[in-house]
Amino acid sequence: MTTVETEFGVLAGEQRMLIDGELQHTSSGATFDVIHPASEQVAGQATDGTVEDMSRAVAAARRAFDESDWSRDVDFRYHCLHQLHDAFDRNKERLRRILITEVGCPVTVTGSQIESPIDEVRHWAEHGKAFEYLVDTGVHPTQMGPARRKIHYEPIGVVGAITPWNVPFYLNVAETVPALMAGNTVVLKPAQLTPWSGSEYGRIVAEETDIPAGVFNVVVSNANEVGAALSADPRVDMITFTGSTATGRAILAAGAPTVKKTLLELGGKSAHIVLDDADLNSALPMAAMMACVMSGQSCILPSRILLPRSRYDEGVEILKSSMENFPYGDPWDPGNMQGPQISDGQRKKVLGLIRSGIDSGARLVTGGGIPEHLPTGYYTQPTLLADVDPDSQVAQEEIFGPVLTVTPYDTDDDAIAIANNSIYGLSGEVSGGDVDRAFAVATRMRTGNVTINGKSHFGITSPFGGTKQSGLGRRNGDEGYREYLEGKTIGMPE
Incomplete structure (x- = not known):
């Protein structure tokens, strides 16, 4: 991996994306520039992924969900997320410099964008380990006699996460880690202006954790149609998105033909x-x-x-x-x-x-x-x-x-x-x-x-989300974790 360092502390990030367990460039070798907003200079490049790359990532996530034990093995997920937490912690100064390079966030206030999301990885591991995935609601009278009912909470499936540029590493974590711990597989599409906060995440997963191939994928691109392809893909069961209300409307429209679940945190004017x-x-x-x-x-x-x-x-x-x-x-x-x-x-x-x-x-x-x-x-x-x-x-x-x-x-x-x-x-x-x-x-x-x-x-322990045109659903807290699960009610003999 090539990095670029200058006297200003600028640091280039991972150029490659992660698809099906492999760090890779797009087949054409095309790249796009990442600009350091404090100097207006090119800090480095990221691979310019395509709609075809996105399709391969979705296929990998679909296969990993349908054919592996990831969705059923809570203990293994717990193990992998603790690995991820420790790996992020080892890499936090590199992640901090990449954040400042991409966003221009002052070093003094990076704690909420670096340390906080790293801590959240451990939080979601513990929350998911303790979560009751099977709830017995007791015996209920029916026309056919008494029936015991249980609610089984199951992962939704393939989750597509589309994240913005303002707090990129934090939101990359917030939109993917609870989804992973809940047993879903994930395709992350980071913002065009901040690809490295996503590609570094992918590199760390590939090189420093046991997360299986296909469970977590990152596709970076400078083309709007790549994110749109993720939203519309019928193999994707849910889209989680933070960004503008206009883009949120487009995501809702793209998911409508398959009635795709959407978790949206949109604009604000508080x-x-x-x-x-x-x-x-x-x-x-x-x-x-x-x-x-x-x-x-x-x-x-x-x-x-x-x-x-x-x-x-x-x-x-x-x-x-x-x-x-x-x-x-x-x-x-x-x-x-x-x-x-x-x-x-x-x-x-x-x-x-x-x-x-x-x-x-x-x-x-x-x-x-x-x-x-x-x-x-x-x-x-x-x-x-x-x-x-x-x-x-x-x-x-x-x-x-x-x-x-x-x-x-x-x-x-x-x-x-x-x-x-x-x-x-x-x-x-x-x-x-x-x-x-x-x-x-x-x-x-x-x-x-x-x-x-x-x-x-x-x-992290309290639900967060908007009303009106500021979004749908909630992040954080128990409500936020349940967003990535489906409740199946099962009736059975008492």
Whole structure:
């Protein structure tokens, strides 16, 4: 394997994909470039997989599920996932450098994208080992006499996992490891901008675990039709996907002819309702940090700040100061907490939405453009827009950049109505001095998850997912594990 290292710490990842236990290039030898977003330079290449490669990977996963003992041997799966955990841990610094190279994520904040998913591998191994795959529900009366009923939880089959570029290693793990532990076989299609976070995963599986050939496959490609082929393949029983709502709709349509199960975590445009009794000096600097720390490239980001009119000017000033003092720049510098956008195209989208906000009457408080001191790299200034019309494009469309919009409200009912004025419903936040009042507001927000006073809703033991056009199903917790299983009810003599 060829690697490229420079004085900036950039590290190229595994070029090959994993199909049926073999690390391989596509037959034509075609590759595509991977760009380091902090330097705008080519960091290396990945093999450019084809629809034919995807078909071979699906065939391998189908055969491994139908013909091997993987789906029935919980102890062996447990053994393999503990191997995977240990292998990831050995490779974590390499994985960290690849993450920073592909995404531009600041080294200071990589823990949630490297250490956390590694820990989750062990969690799912233990969860799956302890899970009750056969539940006796007792004896039930029927017209034919008493019948004992048991529920047998079985793996769904072949799972296709399509992952995004914003937190690639974390989501590669989150969308595949519980599926594997539940007894499914998997084909992973990583995002085009971050192929190495997937191909390195494949290399580690192939070289450092006993996971059998065909059980786990990775197909990397720069072509949209490769992921589409995975979604439509009738040999695939389930698709798990994180990404845009538009792509989620396409996946639903592709799976409709076979009524394929889909687990979707889609877009978000979350609101943060700041009540009039909130501690603004506690809530708002944290809100500014959350907007910037991943360059705003987070689906759960509460990017719409709703401030009570009675404290509006005070709140805007605190947000302004926080965003103007937020450290951003070179992701390899431990002093920075915001890096670049992942691509030139993504930065152009962010800047375009900022301009649309200003054109629709929003007031630019700070930021709004490309920082003069960072002429190289896809950097965007931390940006604050005030007086934002809740019906405007910038208030309705997911930005995926370090941008906060601020809108005033008069009453709690008014704030809730503004928060719910969205096609999305993934996350949300409430800040307030009276926790009971904040909880009451949270229960009226039409969203899958809410944080109150900074106490995060997100964690491996709690279900996570969206309402409305933010998705279907749940990840994490026992609910998340059951997504990868089918419950078969069996009636039998008592």
